[in-house]
Amino acid sequence: MSDGDEEPEESADAPAPDVDVETLQERLDDAVDALESAETEAGLDDVEAILDAVESDLEAADLPEPEEEDEEAPAEALESWLSELREDLEAQRGPYAEDVVAAVEDAQSTLESTRWTEQGEQALQTAVSTYLDDAGEALDETFVGGEVADPEALAEELDEVVDAVDAAALDPDENAETIEALTEATDALTAGVEDAQEWDDLSVRQKLRAEGYYEVMGQKRKDFPPEWTALKQWEQRENVEMILLCLEHMGDTEFMERHCLEALKRVASPEALDEIGQRAARRNTLAVEIVGRIGSEDGIEHVVDFVDAEGNPDLRTTALKSLGEIGSEDTTQDVANQLVADNESVRSRAARSLGLIGDTRAIEPLTDVLADDDSDTVRASAAWALVQIGTERALEAAAEYADDRAYIVEQEAEKAADALDADAAEAAA
Template sequence: MSDGDDETPADDGEASETTEITVDSLDERLESAESALADAETESDLDTVEGVLDDIESDIESAELPEPDDEDEEAPAESLTDRLSGLRDDLEAQRGPYAEDVIDDIESSVSKIEDTRWTEQGADEIADAVAEFAEAAGEILDGDFAPQGHDEESLVAALDSVATTVEAAGLDPDEDDETIAALLEATDALSTGLEDAQEWDDLETNEQLMAEGFYDVLGHFKDFPVEWSALKEWEQRSRPDMVLLALNSLQSDFMERHCLETFQRMGQAAKTEAVVDQMLQRAGKRDKPAIRILGKMAAEEAVETLVEYVDADKDPQLQKVTFKALGEIGDEAATQPIADKLDSDNPIIRSQAARALGLLGDTRAVDPLSDVLADDEEDTVRTSAAWALRQIGTETALEAAAEYTGDRAYNVQMEAESASEALDAGTPTA
């Protein structure tokens, strides 16, 4: 009968395909997976459990599980997912240990050694930590990894040697688990030793300065703070490295200002790679004191950066400082950009551009400066042009300036007379 046919049981294959996924069935499968995880002894066992968990996760996502009537009650899908996540965490914790973990730990220690600035005490402490690790690794791996010295290169070489040996050993997480665990214990001790070693950043500012010998020059001093007295002494000794140390260490506007003023007074005596780099960083942020210093140091490295500010018409003070600095540096690459500013609407900018051209000394500027001297409406600008021609100092430049000994502007007359005297004395530069 049809009713009877409808109730005929399906075969096993059809039953497995149509079995309904319920909260209870998923809960039972999670309990079974938890038991299997507890009994797992090898990586292969753990891989099997992981596959089971993947299947359960897929079923949780695809199943139409009931929603709770009370909105404050946790949904069954959420509860099952939480249990699944916990089992995955337990599974990962049960894996290993792996030789790759040992190598990763060693590489982290190498990076720590190379990237950290250590104090003298810290350098001794990291050498001891690496030596102890090398000894422990030697006992575990039956090798000799003792560092050949206490310098950073020797310490890193010793650690790299251990890592290479571990990688070549092909340690199995099941068969060699005790060896790997012993190595990880040794890397943990190494990491702790490096963390406990004294770093430069661990010191207070005055301790850093003291460690670098900044205060060694102090005898009887009158100025306060004492760092200012030391700064003055280092300036007298032409030690820009100590001035830079103070600038980078002392976080006060007072000392920053005095450090920058010191560099400016020192001029080319302050020109070291470290100082130039620091001033270039500041100049890149339009820092005017740094630009002045780069000019006083005649730092050719700054020309490319400073030329970009020649057109900073909205900041005339920046232009003024930049023109002078470029003039003092004396690189003729700045001649044309500055000469273009002789047509500026701002007479102050025209005047500063003229003086910068005089400092540059490029003979290509003689004609435009002569035009300014002849045609500019502002006598201050004309005076600067006459001064610039006199600084360039060639016969042509001096003759152009000397034509104005009877000029209406007194200052132009003075510059013209000086140019004329230079011609009479036969002292043109070319």
């Protein structure tokens, strides 16, 4: 019960007192006047408080709905005006010292993470040197730097300005002129960094020219495009770095990619293995072949998974050939597993690769193939492989087929028999 002195409670659904469209408009008009006259951060804080109060009352108010369908609701109009005033308020704030620091740090990040041309590096040096002078004048300090064109070193030189701005503890009202001068200088630094020439700004030919790719051509411009002429010259010099450079910049064209890869196949340098391995991983058959030509055991990981690539016998046979050329006994089992593949070409290539590897553990499965395979081509490959392994046991296994029904098998068996006779004659001598 009430004792008679308490104020009656307002209904939860009742609108806030004195909150109608006209009142809210007047309060926003007052906020506009206050914003125009605000000259300090404190004054702007007062304007923000006015806007917060209007927003709160606007949310609680039960304003009328528009009479016409196409007419804007009063609440929506007020909300739009309120939003615009908040944007104007934020635009009028600052600048702040922390904004200067953030912009300098952004410039540092760009300096360090971007690849620049020589011309771009010179422009960066000028931009940083000018900024150090202007920032030093604003802070009444001396910053020494800007004497080198190395972007990472230039980024480190800007640390002095960041440290000095942090240490100055600049107040947005009391030190407004200093902050404004720093902001103007930092804007110029940002523009200078943005305008400096990046490597990605260059065309493909500009990049190749900058790397000295065309220097090898002289007056030789026989082929088109000219990059092909230069590629041939670099191949003759076995300059893998330049071949890879051409592949990097022009490898997205089928014509130049093929010629670059063919050049790398002929040079067959381990220097190209990483790049070729990446292309092999994309099931590029020519790249898989090049891995074998290079012959490094480091290349095994790039091709071994393709020996059982279902549905692609060409890729499988190329991978098997590459493993044979690499010649590591670590892959003997992977290759031998393909002696029972459904595809005849795959079985034949597996047998020949085992011969190139030369692992005596392959003698027994090769002997089985020679005896049982339905394809004479595969059997001939098995006989050839046994001859390549060349141990007495391997030669004896092949020599048994000197009178084979298939001429191609018989030829390999006769080679095995001749080798055994030669070994016997040498032993008897």
